[in-house]
């Protein structure tokens with residue numbers, strides 16, 4: 001699939017930008033702070049409805065937006081996307097609601113019709129490679145869960161549904177646990193009262209769907225990422241799901257049997273809830289479930305998050321993203337849009353060439369950013385049409401990089 005057209009209004013530093021995008025993609029050269037990452041961020045938002053940068057969505061609205069029109073601050077992203085069998089127009093609008101203490105209202109339109117977030121996620125598929133990604137390996141478990149959730153949601157709408165329901169159940173259950181804690185009710189009594197049993201069942205229902213989705217996805221992703229890593233670096237990489245639950249009896253060979261996975265997950269979850277309930281009531285918070293999961297990256301037998309070099313960590317993430325690209329291609333029957341944000345400059349020449357070759361082999365629309373034309377000299381990406389981003393607008397780049 002490819003974006004034919006991208007339009008930004010009041011997004012980050014752009015008052016306005018309209019650009020046609022070539023089907024093969026583009027090389028986008030621009031100085032620091034010229035707006036390269038913001039442009040890619042907008043495309044990821046169209047794919048996932050959320051910003052890949054942490055922080056609030058309020059920050060994506062241009063400072064001073066709406067002032068000259070005398071309206072509340074707003075931002076808009078719109079694209080026309082050519083897919084295998086059709087073409088769609090997708091638009092995200094953000095608007096600050098002055099009545100609600102600056103809360104941002106998001107509205108999404110598909111072909112002009114208002115839709116829910118859940119119906120928009122994955123309509124456009126994009127994979128972003130960015131310098132911040134290295135935090136996936138070296139950072140906190142929550143960033144890895146966030147990555148998994150975003151990735152699986154794009155592949156499977158039912159996962160996204162389970163995720164949003166689980167979030168709500170977790171809130172309700174935690175508030176009940178707080179009450180039980182305050183009133184010093186003993187766990188057995190609490191369970192007998194029925195209310196806790198109800199929220200336990202809800203937690204199990206949606207939690208199991210999440211864990212099962214992660215088991216499946218990480219199994220596939222891990223396998224493909226291992227192959228990619230071997231191709232990139234010659235070394236071995238194991239990406240493994242680290243569930244907070246004991247999933248006894250689940251081995252690699254049986255991950256593709258959905259019924260069995262579901263049974264094992266449910267058994268593990270029930271057992272953990274039974275065992276830890278007294279502690280949960282005492283602490284007033286839910287301590288078992290997928291909101292405590294993690295993903296481990298092990299390279300040549302060592303935990304890369306702890307022992308990996310910066311370059312190794314980066315390569316592991318690149319391998320993971322290439323694997324994600326493969327999965328998305330499988331599920332959509334066509335390649336996602338590849339967004340390579342300044343990742344090349346951080347890799348040594350040999351690994352850079354490997355990544356460029358891998359990206360070129362995928363035959364996707366690729367939008368590649370960099371600060372310097374010489375980065376692409378001799379690269380497979382030099383064949384992409386070159387553009388220059390300056391003062392918020394894009395023009396053909398007169399400084400070619402000889403391929």
Ligand SMILES: Nc1ncnc2c1ncn2[C@@H]1O[C@H](COP(=O)(O)OP(=O)(O)OP(=O)(O)O)[C@@H](O)[C@H]1O
Nearest residue numbers: 012013032033034035036037038059060061062063
């Ligand atoms: N809400 C906003 N309103 C106005 N400007 C913003 C807003 N958010 C970010 N900016 C500015 O937009 C500019 C472009 O940022 P961006 O990260 O896209 O640049 P970049 O080209 O990727 O830079 P680098 O090469 O350093 O990665 C920065 O100067 C940033 O401070």
Ligand SMILES: [Mg+2]
Nearest residue numbers: 036037341342
């Ligand atoms: Mg940037």
